[in-house]
Amino acid sequence: MAGDSTKPMTLPSGPATLCFDKDDFMKNDFNVDTFVMDCRRRVPLETLRDDLHVYLKILRSAMIELINKDYADFVNLSTNLVGMDKAINNLTVPLGQFKEEVLSVTSAMENAIEAVEEKLKHRQKIKEKKASLQRLINIVQSVEKIEQLLGLSSKLEATPGTDLNGQLIERVATEFNKLQFYVMKSRGLPLVEQVKPRIASITSTLQYSLEGSFLEGLDHNNTDILRQCLRTYALIDKIKDAESLFRKHVVRPFMEEIITEDFLRSSSLKGMYTKVLEFIPKHCQILKDITSSSSPSGDVIRGYDFVVNAVWPEIISNIEARIPSIFAPGNPDIFHEKFTISMDFLSKFEHQCGSQASVKRLREHSSYQLYMSKWNLPVYFQIRFQEIAGLFENSLVIGFNKTTENEFYLTASHQMWESIYKCWQSNVYLPTLVHRFLRLTLQLLSRYSVWIDETYQKEVEKPSVSSGSRSDRASTPANNMVTSKVNGLDTSNQQPTIPEPEPITLGQILFLIADAEKSSEKIFPVFVEHIEPKLKSLDFDNIDSIKGAFSDSQESVLFNVPKFQSYVVQEVTNHCSLHLKQVADIPRHYRRTNREVPSKPSSYSTGLFKPLTMFFDEHKIVLREAKREEIARAVLQNLAEQYYTATSDVLTSVKKMEDSLKRLKKARGTGVSTGTLGMSDDDKIRQQLIIDIEYYGQQVETFGFSSSSLQGFSQLLELCKEAKGSMSQTATNPSS
Structure with missing residues (x-):
């Protein structure tokens, strides 16, 4: 009776012949229906009933033994509980007093904690005010120091003729950088608002001095001056200003002279791009040496990319504004030529960037995206599609005409392969549109297969169903029946009607069979020679699936050949x-x-x-x-x-x-x-x-x-x- 109540109850063991496990009854998810169905799979219901009766007797015997074992406890249970209520009442008063004492101590601790937190907050505020005050003092000191270095009067005017050398500008920039930090941390304070005009005057004077020194360094190719100016611009977080200054004073005049319609007409697009590319080694090399990791001196000033952020945007801005005609897709041949030349220029420009990181920045630049979007490739492909597919579709109307070429017999077959070859010609194909030309190639093969199938249904299946036999539509009577087919119906008593197209001859069917087999043989050689190299050059990773598509096209072209041959x-x-x-x-x-x-x-x-x-x-x-x-x-x-x-x-x-x-x-x-x-x-x-x-x-x-x-x-x-x-x-x- 005094055992652990959490210990799981153990059921008495039964005979080994029982059809169930006694522990199943003690499972939390025990279900009578599930138990009966599980046992029924192994034994009949009668056996289950008998085993349950046997185990019931075992359980009753075990219960009787348990009662007999603790009989005295069961009998004296009520006697042992006498006086329990009085004992419980005696404990109530001491426990209440102990509770009051605990609550009192808790309240005192909480009050003490609140007092400490208030003092800590007050101390933190004092510390912040001291730091803010120190920053304000630093701001005033920095402003006065910079004004003294720049020779600014109390009226915020620069002393005429002040000559700031590179070292002085660098000192001013260092102090100005500190000033900017203090101002940013003290934003919104009244004193900061008061000194803002003085800071603005300092900024303009410093930038004016920097601009003069930077342009002087560019004019004389003075590396020391340029290095100091670029370091100063970086120090005061004005890198964009330096790049914009270079773009405005150096890049723009050059590009405005070169990128014009007159220059384009006289020197062609390729000549214009060549002239543009000459600008980089001529005018940007000294800046690239200072700002790139390949600098001979090893003293690299990082954060600049004049080629990407100054030269490239100015080139695109002038192209878009001055020669937008190069983007016109109306004439596909001219468009292809200009696009190819432009992509070659773009590739050469990327080589001038000097590093993969610079190339990545170029491709992520907004002007790069604008330049690429100006080339209306979908319109170009649509024109090519109408041109290529249109010629092939027109050839199907006269598809059984004899071609003058030696490789194929029928016009449709010859034109189909001419269309496929044209898709991948160097003056038509564009790598950017590889997926579209690939789909067009498969569409041409599919259309050719459909045409063969339609020919079979129109010329063989339906006439055979309607007239029962094609013997009356054979070529020439008796001895020359394989050259042309004629309709043997007597129309002497019929009204004149619009003549129907003559049915194809057995000779034309043989031409069709030969062309289909020849086309099937050519599909993979043409793919390997003309298409696969272009896909590999673009790092295509689905070449096997594309080969599968061409294999399906090969089977489709040959699908009706056995039927035509059987008809012949x-x-x-x-x-x-x-x-x-x-x-x-x-x-x-x-x-x-x-x-x-x-x-x-x-x-x-x-x-x-x-x-x-x-x-x-x-x-x-x-x-x-x-x-x-x-x-x-x-x-x-x-x-x-x-x-x-x-x-x-x-x-x-x-x-x-x-x-x-x-x-x-x-x-x-x-x-x-x-x-x-x-x-x-x-x-x-x-x-x-x-x-x-x-x-x-x-x-x-x-x-x-x-x-x-x-x-x-x-x-x-x-x-x-x-x-x-x-x-x-x-x-x-x-x-x-």
């Missing part, structure tokens, strides 16, 4: 297969005509390959050997399949007719003649087909293929075997 194969196959209709006429030639046994190929066999041969002869220039083999193999395979169908139909028909005649003669009781009458008509038909198939195989080999390599021809040979097997003994051995 189908068109040539259709014209060749016209001759296969004559296969069905073979039975008519031999049945009941008493013709001789066939010994040579049918007339259709000799004309079967004529369209394919003419096709290759006419387009041998555009068809490379590999492409020729692909088309030839596909056409011959298609023809073999159609030939097999036609021949199989004829043989099936002959077989049916032969069987029908046999059944008829058998029904009439007449015998079948054995061999005295020679070869039967049906066998003549079979013999002719066998000769024609063998001739087909010979013709296939003239195109450079083994007849056995064509799957369709293998099926034809099987037909030959079946036909030979169906022929009578007389037919197979005519001599008997």
